[in-house]
Amino acid sequence: MTELLTAAQMRAIEAAAIASGEVTGLELMERAGRGVVEAIFEEWPELAPSWGPAPKPPEYFLQNDEQGLHRAVVLCGPGNNGGDGFVVARLLREAGWHVEVFLYGDAEKLPPDARVNYERWVAMGKVLPLTGASMDACGQIPNLVVDAVLGTGLSRPIKADLADAIRHYSWTFLSGVPVVAIDMPTGLCADSGRSLGVTSLEDVASLPKTVSRTPAEELGVSLTVTFHSQKIGQYLDYATQFCGKLVCKEIGLKRRDAQRVLGSIPDPATARKRNPAAVVTGLEWDFYTPEFMQGQSILDKTATDHKYSHGHALILSGGVSKGGAARLAARGALRVGAGAVTVGCPPAALIENAAQLNAIMLRNVKDVAALTDILADDRINALCLGPGMGVSDESRDLVEAGLKSGRAMVLDADALTLIGRDAPLFAMLHDRCVLTPHAGEFARLFPDIAKRLAAPATKGPAYSKVDATRDAARRAGCTVLFKGPDTVIADPSGRGSINASVYERSAPWLATAGSGDVLAGFITGLLARGFGPMQAAESGAWLHTECALSFGPGLIAEDLPDELPKVFRALGL
Template structure:
């Protein structure tokens, strides 16, 4: 899996590399600026034609003898901030100038106070062109001294990057106004952010004050948490990662010499990807792949459990049984074939059912009903569950304890997985949810990663906090993000029953012997992959039926 970093972790890696003597800060800055320019030309190849006209430009000039219209030079505006992100911007400006572009550079701050490497690149740019310097003290909005003389093709935001620690306001903030952004879009101006759009917290994806949205964001070495969380994907546009030669420095060594900040391995967050070696079935028989029990609600309320059960069976559980109260048995029996059914009417019946040691994974919650959940969850987690069999709690099994979450936490164990959406998370962890809802006044802002890690530690089990930016955390601090954004966007998952299928996927994987964290990660990835394979028009019933195609594509 790919690691994704906080701003502090990225700084620690850079410090470690620089203090090793293998690279200088100036070299890293040069590589970063070059990476931005290369990414721009890769995204918009037409811009790589030095001196060529932008698509929106009118050809009003005289024709050459060959009848070819004269072309205006391409123009860029580069906004440089008072730190090293601004230094990256000066490199971008210089490299564009060398390619024949006309470039205007604006510095937000005092040139004399720039960090050494940024100041060096400021001076290099000064040998090629002018810099319009703006004081740190913000002038009135739309100050007349900020003026761009002509239309331009490219706006490069190198103001703050990952270094922003307070709300973005004042000078240049007017560029974030919707009317200004609409104008830039109408004129075909491409907006590029260096590392992180200004105003976006790079650790949380939350907006600090206001934000300069971008069409392309170029991160360095690794993506940052904010590129995947909250508002990050929508404000970053397309995010690409530029290699700046730090591959050998993925993690600074703990206790590194020279005062290098250490990044504990447990603090690293990973991106869930498609590498799922455990998914393949290596022969044997159905009992080798587990037996899952999915508990159903009463008459008219069995659909959610049937969706979960179908998901568990399709994902590879050897056997799946639905535990159904008496009044829903005829309804369920008419709807299932490969699935099995047994009567589970109350806590006593569940305790008796759990005497079968072959049942190694349970799912409670989808369509269960609050009263039934309060009756059955303690049995599933306590008496008759001495083997600590895997348990997935979703939907009603979570909401049933909204008034007394500590009662639930006291029953949970390390083989449990909780799968709350935002409302269910709020009911179980109201204080953590409240922190996520607070308007951030400084960075790094409290993030969904922070909240999910704290929730997992409090519950003592794996927590999968659902959403487009799904976060999965284990009680030992391991954490992964599975974000259905960018090229993995799956808006069709916003449909009734999709979460029930996800609970079933995870339950089926647990029955097969997956550890809790891996089951949650793999289930989330498969869930989105199925939605992407099907596409528009998806309903929950379609998700399990796409698994065979997904598995074939994985070579299983």
């Protein structure tokens, strides 16, 4: 489990550490700058001197700038992010680099710690204003650019003159040049990952009338370095496209002290149970580590167990030629550990399904009466409704019967469409349900929330996918898994987690027909095993990505369930 923080939470942790006397703001800024330089040299070892960024090497080791060796441009902003930039500039200069520093804003208005580091840099080199004209004057293409303009401090659209300066500079000098952002690329909100846009250029007569792209897009960031803990916005929306590689560096803040500030110190006894994230404030992503999954013993069975000891999942299918989605879900449920899985389908589809299913049982579900009869079997403890069911009146009645049963269930695909257009069905949702919409289905279920999420962001913290999923879960009264590369999961209590298939966990081959049906099956199987709705959704999403990463490119949906045994073995289960 990795805890994600908001910008405000990170500031509170730093402020508490400073107030306690444990560390000064200057020390934190120095550690941050050193962390950035370390990350640069780790990412591009060919740029690193053998002695590292500090202490200062002997003069005869310094690079000869006349030969045009390593040049850096550091873009500093008016806050503490800019202060980090001045530290980076100084350390690179001490390592023999030629460094040019540009400041956006008035040096006299810098925060105290940033001002100290500004003065330290001024003793070594010049600071030029961050404008298009002054940046043009630097004349040479650098080996590296450091974006220390705004970081996590962005709360409103960036100024037009800043956007234009970065745009002009990037077009002139930055083709193929590595760019490193400190905390967040300029222009992106640290709490939502969204762009806050650019203020109007109409009153700036000397600048062009349009700026089509944000600074984050213009700079083309290769590496983002953040501190202590990743931020929520780094795993959402535009940030996943424009942060490049994400690296988190420690700056000496104690984890337990930080948790105390957030009111989230785990109880060790609780942390051993199946729901440890409930004791953590904020967001979690990639929730299930191998060590945690080993503790869950998903596949543990004893000599006295039988198939129904591990749950019985019922998955309803569509008619003839419409059963593929349900079969994928059923195979996912069986592979993830459900003791028994049954596919229910109309009579005409029985032969088709029987020809393709072996370990998975079949039942004739021609109408609500047939489903009610099947659900009289108390061993059936989890349902999956929606994949391939269709949106007919008959399907609507089956969804209603499933909801009336009170069983733990996953509602996906066509079931979501039915619920979205039927207020009485929506009102029947309960806290044992898991909704698994993609963006289009989410908009049909929660049109006003989706509209708010799609509206241009004009101030920070911007309304995020996390906010939208939490609002949706509260309204529906059940767990919502909002799918995407930045999948967000929330329950009615407001607890949320992110399973982000981005950065080193990027699995673009998951964008294939049927993969969502397998995910629905994973979650259903875990519900059958006794997992709670939130935990089943989190675990299913994590395993879904792990299977994709394990298989690799060329993946099709049928491969996902069959990859689970390999993933489980790798986890030591």
